[in-house]
Amino acid sequence: MMQLPCPWCGVRDESEFVCGGASHIVRPGLSASDAEWGSYLFFRDNPKGPLRERWRHAYGCGQWFNLMRDTLTHQVLSVYPMAEPPPAGG
Amino acid sequence: MPGYRLPAPAGQCIDRQQRVGFTFNGRAYQGYAGDTLAAALLANGVHRVARSFKLHRPRGVWGCGLEEPCALVDVGSGPRRTPNVRATLLPISEGLSVRSVNCWPGPEFDVGAVSGWLAPLLPAGFYYKTFMWPSWRAFEPTIRRMAGFGRIGTEPDPDHYEEIALQPDVLVVGAGIAGLAAAAAAARAGARTVLLGASARLGGQCAWQEDAEAAGLAAAVRAAGVRILTRTTAFGVYDHALVCAHETVTADGAAQLPACVLRERLWKIRARAVIAATGAFERPVLFADNDRPGVMLASAALKFAGAYGVACGRRAVMIANSDAAYAQAARLRAHGIEVAALVDVRPGPHPPTEVPRLLGEVHAVHGARAVAGVSVRTGAGLRHLACDLLLSSGGFAPAVHLHSQAGGRLRFLEESAMFVPDGPAPSLVSVGACAGMFGREAVLAHARAVGEALARECPAPAAAPDGCGRSAPLRPVAGKAFVDLQNDVTSADVALAARENYRSVEHLKRYTTTGMGTDQGKTSNLNALLLMAQLTGQPAAAVGTTRFRPPFAPVSFGALAGRRVGALYRPLRRLPAHAWHESHGAQFEIFGDWVRPVAYPQAGEDLNAAAQREALAVRRQAGLFDGSPLGKLEVYGPDAAEFLDLMYVGTLSNLGIGQARYGLLLNENGTLVDDGIVARLSARRFWVNTTTAGVERTAAAFEEWLQCEYPHLRVLITPVTARWANLTVAGPRAWDWLAAAGLDGALAPGRTRHMSLTDSALDGVPLRVLRASFSGELGYEINLPAERAAWLFERVWAHAAAVRGSLYGIEALQILRTEKGYLHIGTDTDGTTQPQDVGFARGVARKAADFVGRRSLLRPAAQDPERLQLVGLLGVDPTQVLPVGAHIAPGPAPAVSEGHVTSSYRSPELGRGVALALLKAGTRRSGERLTAYHLGRAFAAEVVMPPFIDPTGARLHG
Numbered sequence A: 001m002m003q004l005p006c007p008w009c010g011v012r013d014e015s016e017f018v019c020g021g022a023s024h025i026v027r028p029g030l031s032a033s034d035a036e037w038g039s040y041l042f043f044r045d046n047p048k049g050p051l052r053e054r055w056r057h058a059y060g061c062g063q064w065f066n067l068m069r070d071t072l073t074h075q076v077l078s079v080y081p082m083a084e085p086p087p088a089g090g
Numbered sequence B: 001m002p003g004y005r006l007p008a009p010a011g012q013c014i015d016r017q018q019r020v021g022f023t024f025n026g027r028a029y030q031g032y033a034g035d036t037l038a039a040a041l042l043a044n045g046v047h048r049v050a051r052s053f054k055l056h057r058p059r060g061v062w063g064c065g066l067e068e069p070c071a072l073v074d075v076g077s078g079p080r081r082t083p084n085v086r087a088t089l090l091p092i093s094e095g096l097s098v099r100s101v102n103c104w105p106g107p108e109f110d111v112g113a114v115s116g117w118l119a120p121l122l123p124a125g126f127y128y129k130t131f132m133w134p135s136w137r138a139f140e141p142t143i144r145r146m147a148g149f150g151r152i153g154t155e156p157d158p159d160h161y162e163e164i165a166l167q168p169d170v171l172v173v174g175a176g177i178a179g180l181a182a183a184a185a186a187a188r189a190g191a192r193t194v195l196l197g198a199s200a201r202l203g204g205q206c207a208w209q210e211d212a213e214a215a216g217l218a219a220a221v222r223a224a225g226v227r228i229l230t231r232t233t234a235f236g237v238y239d240h241a242l243v244c245a246h247e248t249v250t251a252d253g254a255a256q257l258p259a260c261v262l263r264e265r266l267w268k269i270r271a272r273a274v275i276a277a278t279g280a281f282e283r284p285v286l287f288a289d290n291d292r293p294g295v296m297l298a299s300a301a302l303k304f305a306g307a308y309g310v311a312c313g314r315r316a317v318m319i320a321n322s323d324a325a326y327a328q329a330a331r332l333r334a335h336g337i338e339v340a341a342l343v344d345v346r347p348g349p350h351p352p353t354e355v356p357r358l359l360g361e362v363h364a365v366h367g368a369r370a371v372a373g374v375s376v377r378t379g380a381g382l383r384h385l386a387c388d389l390l391l392s393s394g395g396f397a398p399a400v401h402l403h404s405q406a407g408g409r410l411r412f413l414e415e416s417a418m419f420v421p422d423g424p425a426p427s428l429v430s431v432g433a434c435a436g437m438f439g440r441e442a443v444l445a446h447a448r449a450v451g452e453a454l455a456r457e458c459p460a461p462a463a464a465p466d467g468c469g470r471s472a473p474l475r476p477v478a479g480k481a482f483v484d485l486q487n488d489v490t491s492a493d494v495a496l497a498a499r500e501n502y503r504s505v506e507h508l509k510r511y512t513t514t515g516m517g518t519d520q521g522k523t524s525n526l527n528a529l530l531l532m533a534q535l536t537g538q539p540a541a542a543v544g545t546t547r548f549r550p551p552f553a554p555v556s557f558g559a560l561a562g563r564r565v566g567a568l569y570r571p572l573r574r575l576p577a578h579a580w581h582e583s584h585g586a587q588f589e590i591f592g593d594w595v596r597p598v599a600y601p602q603a604g605e606d607l608n609a610a611a612q613r614e615a616l617a618v619r620r621q622a623g624l625f626d627g628s629p630l631g632k633l634e635v636y637g638p639d640a641a642e643f644l645d646l647m648y649v650g651t652l653s654n655l656g657i658g659q660a661r662y663g664l665l666l667n668e669n670g671t672l673v674d675d676g677i678v679a680r681l682s683a684r685r686f687w688v689n690t691t692t693a694g695v696e697r698t699a700a701a702f703e704e705w706l707q708c709e710y711p712h713l714r715v716l717i718t719p720v721t722a723r724w725a726n727l728t729v730a731g732p733r734a735w736d737w738l739a740a741a742g743l744d745g746a747l748a749p750g751r752t753r754h755m756s757l758t759d760s761a762l763d764g765v766p767l768r769v770l771r772a773s774f775s776g777e778l779g780y781e782i783n784l785p786a787e788r789a790a791w792l793f794e795r796v797w798a799h800a801a802a803v804r805g806s807l808y809g810i811e812a813l814q815i816l817r818t819e820k821g822y823l824h825i826g827t828d829t830d831g832t833t834q835p836q837d838v839g840f841a842r843g844v845a846r847k848a849a850d851f852v853g854r855r856s857l858l859r860p861a862a863q864d865p866e867r868l869q870l871v872g873l874l875g876v877d878p879t880q881v882l883p884v885g886a887h888i889a890p891g892p893a894p895a896v897s898e899g900h901v902t903s904s905y906r907s908p909e910l911g912r913g914v915a916l917a918l919l920k921a922g923t924r925r926s927g928e929r930l931t932a933y934h935l936g937r938a939f940a941a942e943v944v945m946p947p948f949i950d951p952t953g954a955r956l957h958g
């Protein structure tokens, strides 16, 4: 079980969190093509290495945040607010 | 039989003053307090304790700890029966009752041993090869019955298991001298230190010999304030170095226990740094018939002598592929056990020894049911040696399991034929034998330095593995030379796998089943891969090891479940007025998380009759229902209206204050996921009802959209389900009933409208009254503070007689809403259902703005006229109630389903069955006759458009 750093509550066990999948997915508008919409709904990268995800501290403060994690080592590389762009190097 | 007791000081772990009686396969034996079952059986001369898994060959005690592959027993009886307990770890206690596994009636005579004669027919992969035709399923039941290990009890476990979390600075796993030295050093350097020891005594293998230095280290650990957990085995290192360990509190099979005891404990330990001091397993030498009772690991014979004062035989021969064998032979002699010869299988040079030495290899083991002698192939020809104990000393396999699980790499020490850690793992450092270090002085110095460095958060000094001397390469052996004694995998099986081109060690493992038993190959994995290396001409380092997956040792399900069993497995929610319903005849059932009245049966009524009566009462007079579990959210803020417009299919921003509207919620795929009524409390505040089951999901989805997609919107979402009870009164006389109970006349049907919300009060208690209806009748949903729920039920119920009102439960509610054609999300919809499929196409078309899932409604599949759509069905035979789940198809099976019945009840109002169904192109098929099939029966029905009653909705307005 991983430990994740909630920006508001500090380090907690993974079981307190919910993973919302890849972050920085741009939601297309109604004029998007079927292909664009399909890509937004169903297609995600599955990298071996750094991955930017969004997590919610569901059984804590309830807040969503961004987290960059190495999918191989589970090392947490950075944590940053929802509204911020991804940090350099990711 | 060869085993017997040695005089003291042998037997450091037993108390010879305290005799203990136990039974094994129905026969009574005696041992001493402190004995393991294996020790006590060997002392009684019992060598054959089990039969092997596949071939049912007789087997004896082979090891002395958790590596034991053979001596598995079933312990206890009834609900406390535990299968597959290792006899080498089970302490004996007065009254202990134990049986062998894998044999009937016993290990001396076993009916299943016939499969031993079939051995040539049971090579590696025989399951895969033989049982492909005609189908594995035809063979599986027989194979499974033959192949099972032990039998579990079928009654509920009466005992408790608990779970404790710890966060020390430094965790040391293993209480041998390396672990003791590391723990004492870490604690002295100021670290909060926890030490796990697998046995009851500290000192590891030094605990069962007179060893002043080990005793001093144990004292130092205690003096330094280390927290010590004995009888505790770390079984896994998980993500971010979480170490899980398993403590035996009450041993298996202990007799005369109270009704419930604390049996085991699960420790979840998150330390800043972990030190593994888990030692090494002895690696057996491979020779034909190396599984005869009387063949065992040399280290095991030493432990039985030192710890329990048990000589495993009168005359031993030692087969050596390691320098360690020489010291072991000397120590056995010091205990008074005759070592007739030491057979060194390696080319020279060889250490000096006082034991007669032969250079050569085992040619044959003599004795069909127990060792009677051994023939050795030497340079000078065959030599025959008489013996009753054949000891295998093939070097060591460091217990690198935790290192590997923590993400550490391994390297191969060629000379000693072992894998050792290649540097530290993230958050874990190995010391002692598990780091490949065996020399005592070097081990203690390194362990101390590691403990101190990690306590001070400094890098740990590197290990200097010595490998404990030379081991010759392993060569394939003809005959029944067992690599894995538990799964009956022989040298020939590994050779077969190599011939069939299984190159990956992971494939080798699965094809031959090496290392897949309860011992997880503690004594077999290394030999299997060394053999594979020889057979395929690869270096062992290139063959590599299989993954060391947790658990390191078997863990009971009880320990993993802990207290999350019975009523605590899934805590249930009760209505605020639960006791009131109980005292008014409610029959309860569990719906999701909630315990709710399903009906209020009267004398002589079954559930069905009660529900029919209750539903009819709502249609004819009025009914009283507890709707408290209904999901409730308050959505508040200057942008609340804008936010809800983005969430719902409908538009909510144009709701007037006090108005309410039904809304559908979709996911981004356009699928219906929830529904409910939204009412406007003020310009900035909305009251949102969700389904009972969907409130947490909906609140979470709202938060995700708000925080992740629309963070600029100023909105707060507050779940208030538990805060508000909900008392619903429905029926033509609903208002008469409430007026009689004293509710404010301003709530009367003429003064409030259907789909409106009014704040009111009764005796100073605030009421939030929603005019809405899930039954199709005039309805009042009265929300009030949860703690006043029973009071209002009592108050309203006191006036029931005036209107001949009735209580109604979930079953009647389902009848009422089905008559009215109101859908129930998840029952009348599935993972494909979109708004246009349930009659809301116009609602979507009317709205110009975007909302969650809208774009998905524009996909070609969403426009397909052949989609499943919600319709009504009336059975041609009105007395029939169509079965829910019945498939509508053009003919009996096999035929392609065109849909299925989703809800179906007998309508007391109509005196006939009514049903809802999802039907392909359903809305175009009104009036069509079709057939629904269910479990071999056919039901003729006609497609109609719901509702079945009151199509104009006149009744809603009272």
Ligand SMILES: [Zn+2]
Pocket: A006, A007, A008, A009, A010, A057, A060, A061, A062, A063
């Ligand atoms: Zn938090």
